Amino acid sequence: MDFGLPAELADFKASVESFAKERLAAGALQRAHQPDYPRDVAREMAGMGLLGLTIPENKGGQSGSLLAAIIAIQAVATACPRSADVVQAGNFGPIRTFAEYASDEQRERYLPGLLAGEMVIGLGMTEPEAGSAVTDLTTTATPVDGGFVINGTKVFSTHSAEAAVFLVYVRFGPGVGGIGSMLVERGSKGLEVGTPSEFMNGEHWCQLYFDDCFVPESQVLLGEGGFKKQISGFNVERLGNSARSIALGRYAFDEAVAHANQRHQFGRPLAEFQGLQWMFAEAAVKLESAQLLLQRAVVTVDANGIPSAYDTAVAKFAANDAGYTAANVAVQAMGATGFSKESLVEYCFRRTRGWMIAGGSTEILKNRIAESVFNRRFDQRAPQR
Numbered sequence: 001m002d003f004g005l006p007a008e009l010a011d012f013k014a015s016v017e018s019f020a021k022e023r024l025a026a027g028a029l030q031r032a033h034q035p036d037y038p039r040d041v042a043r044e045m046a047g048m049g050l051l052g053l054t055i056p057e058n059k060g061g062q063s064g065s066l067l068a069a070i071i072a073i074q075a076v077a078t079a080c081p082r083s084a085d086v087v088q089a090g091n092f093g094p095i096r097t098f099a100e101y102a103s104d105e106q107r108e109r110y111l112p113g114l115l116a117g118e119m120v121i122g123l124g125m126t127e128p129e130a131g132s133a134v135t136d137l138t139t140t141a142t143p144v145d146g147g148f149v150i151n152g153t154k155v156f157s158t159h160s161a162e163a164a165v166f167l168v169y170v171r172f173g174p175g176v177g178g179i180g181s182m183l184v185e186r187g188s189k190g191l192e193v194g195t196p197s198e199f200m201n202g203e204h205w206c207q208l209y210f211d212d213c214f215v216p217e218s219q220v221l222l223g224e225g226g227f228k229k230q231i232s233g234f235n236v237e238r239l240g241n242s243a244r245s246i247a248l249g250r251y252a253f254d255e256a257v258a259h260a261n262q263r264h265q266f267g268r269p270l271a272e273f274q275g276l277q278w279m280f281a282e283a284a285v286k287l288e289s290a291q292l293l294l295q296r297a298v299v300t301v302d303a304n305g306i307p308s309a310y311d312t313a314v315a316k317f318a319a320n321d322a323g324y325t326a327a328n329v330a331v332q333a334m335g336a337t338g339f340s341k342e343s344l345v346e347y348c349f350r351r352t353r354g355w356m357i358a359g360g361s362t363e364i365l366k367n368r369i370a371e372s373v374f375n376r377r378f379d380q381r382a383p384q385r
């Protein structure tokens with residue numbers, strides 16, 4: 001078995017790394033502390049063909065592999081961790097579910113702007129009372145003449161401070177079967193985007209209030225019964241999240257290795273203290289094994305390019321754990337220097353922490369893995385008396 005990349009992908013990786021070093025490295029620290037979506041980077045990446053890699057050619061993309069998109073995320077992050085979010089937004093986020101299931105009309109309306117890096121799409125899934133238990137969502141889409149009115153509230157949506165359009169999970173009817181999704185444009189009458197709040201990782205998010213928000217029928221992405229497809233698309237998003245976890249953990253790890261070689265205490269380089277060596281060794285094992293699990297998940301996809309739920313859960317759990325562990329080790333090994341905002345290491349630490357919650361928390365992933373281990377479903381709801 002060959003664990004190396006095929007020549008074509010190795011060349012692609014080298015070219016993205018060299019683009020990132022040349023064009024993105026200089027502004028990396030400033031970008032990390034800026035909550036705004038880096039549109040200049042998005043436009044440049046669009047020009048390089050790094051957006052829409054995973055979208056089929058007949059749907060406006062480039063029919064590239066998920067592996068290529070993972071490589072792009074990780075190659076960009078070697079120079080600018082924040083810019084890896086642009087590769088995510090252009091390949092793995094709600095854009096992927098959108099491109100997969102959009103009508104021709106919907107695709108023509110939004111995809112060119114998204115792939116040009118001119119606009120970004122947000123995902124409105126989580127609600128104040130429906131987080132991990134996403135199927136408890138109560139945002140309703142009620143049929144009216146010519147379309148639907150939406151009522152409800154969404155929280156924590158990435159890019160909500162600037163998204164031009166939202167892919168919103170709604171309830172057309174009762175139960176899991178009643179869930180589907182609609183595309184709602186920012187500025188729609190009845191949609192209020194609240195004032196931005198800030199996550200610990202520096203990202204801004206706005207509460208989305210839908211108050212009798214009319215949306216025409218043509219904006220339905222997936223009608224009743226769409227939930228399963230939405231979650232399959234979401235598995236792709238999870239892999240982008242996994243790739244960034246490993247990439248930012250790796251970034252912090254590499255910085256800390258360089259620091260430990262150069263910094264002397266007690267007359268010796270930090271690298272010579274075994275207490276630190278073992279921390280680095282354990283983080284290295286986690287990063288390497290998570291990378292292999294991620295690569296397995298992205299190459300073992302179905303005919304539509306969708307990875308399996310099990311492979312995704314295993315890869316995301318390992319990646320979230322590895323990225324966070326590596327960044328945490330890096331902060332510790334660099335002492336106050338790693339804890340300072342002048343270093344990108346503390347940024348990687350805060351970002352990797354968030355991915356243990358976002359996109360399916362590590363506990364929810366373990367629940368999913370346990371179901372495969374025991375080959376049965378474990379209902380998380382309290383038994384009915």
Ligand SMILES: Cc1cc2nc3c(=O)[nH]c(=O)nc-3n(C[C@H](O)[C@H](O)[C@H](O)COP(=O)(O)OP(=O)(O)OC[C@H]3O[C@@H](n4cnc5c(N)ncnc54)[C@H](O)[C@@H]3O)c2cc1C
Nearest residue numbers: 123124125126131132156157158354357358359361363380
């Ligand atoms: C950085 C970031 C970006 C995000 N981006 C988006 C976005 O773009 N769009 C969007 O809709 N949402 C987004 N979210 C929200 C995210 O999907 C939710 O935070 C997540 O689903 C968890 O929901 P919750 O925060 O309500 O926590 P809760 O569901 O209240 O969970 C709290 C804790 O309890 C644990 N828990 C819950 N149920 C179980 C169980 N059955 N077994 C074991 N443990 C359990 C959880 O793992 C967690 O540790 C984002 C969140 C973060 C942090």
